[in-house]
Amino acid sequence: MLIGYARVSKADGSQLLDLQRDALAAAGVEPARIYEDRASGRKDQRPGLTECLKALQPGNTLAVWKLDRLGRDLKHLVGLVDTLREKGAGLRVLAGAGAEIDTTTANGRLVFGIFASLAEFERELIAERTRAGLAAARARGRNGGRPRKMDREMLCMAMAAMADRGAQAKDLAHRLGISTTTLYMYVNGDGSPKAPGQALLDGGAR
Numbered sequence: 001m002l003i004g005y006a007r008v009s010k011a012d013g014s015q016l017l018d019l020q021r022d023a024l025a026a027a028g029v030e031p032a033r034i035y036e037d038r039a040s041g042r043k044d045q046r047p048g049l050t051e052c053l054k055a056l057q058p059g060n061t062l063a064v065w066k067l068d069r070l071g072r073d074l075k076h077l078v079g080l081v082d083t084l085r086e087k088g089a090g091l092r093v094l095a096g097a098g099a100e101i102d103t104t105t106a107n108g109r110l111v112f113g114i115f116a117s118l119a120e121f122e123r124e125l126i127a128e129r130t131r132a133g134l135a136a137a138r139a140r141g142r143n144g145g146r147p148r149k150m151d152r153e154m155l156c157m158a159m160a161a162m163a164d165r166g167a168q169a170k171d172l173a174h175r176l177g178i179s180t181t182t183l184y185m186y187v188n189g190d191g192s193p194k195a196p197g198q199a200l201l202d203g204g205a206r
Helices: 018-026 047-055 074-087 106-139 152-162 169-176 180-186 195-203
Strands: 002-008 034-038 061-064 090-093
Touching: 002 018, 002 047, 018 034, 034 047, 047 074, 074 090, 074 106, 090 106, 106 152, 106 169, 152 169, 152 180, 152 195, 169 180, 180 195
Parallel strands: 002 034, 002 061, 061 090
Antiparallel strands: none
16 A cells, blocks of 8 residues: 655745645555645654654555655665665655655665665664764763763764664663763754754863
């Protein structure tokens, strides 16, 4: 079964979803199975995409008009493709540079597999950086007691680790020697910095 997703960048009515809806319908997506967002691709909160991913079942295929309607950037796109793989769902891109991606074809499955491999590579890099950072912290004597607040070095390690969707905040906080509350005070669940975290990055170690 095909599940569709469509997005425009502005919510003020100046951009319409009609073109994407028509393309998805022509590909065989039922109107009731098209999920939509009116938000910039850079925004983390896209409720339509969240609901779309929840609706996907093993054997389903997510259809989008173009790749840039789906991912914020390449890293986000790789993560989404990995999510589809874990769900046992496929991907079909109808137009644009990604039109060769259709997991019902051999070539499409090859491209899909490349994206999945990139996601695995990214996770391994994050894990390696996190281990190296924690080892460096331990070498500096950061083992006992919880520091009162985050510092810039710890924040960078936390951001890298939290960018991995499989990261457990409680375990990460324990390894860094801080509370989960402190961790979430500075870092969002996707690894991006919150306002205090950004201020710390901008101002250097404090």
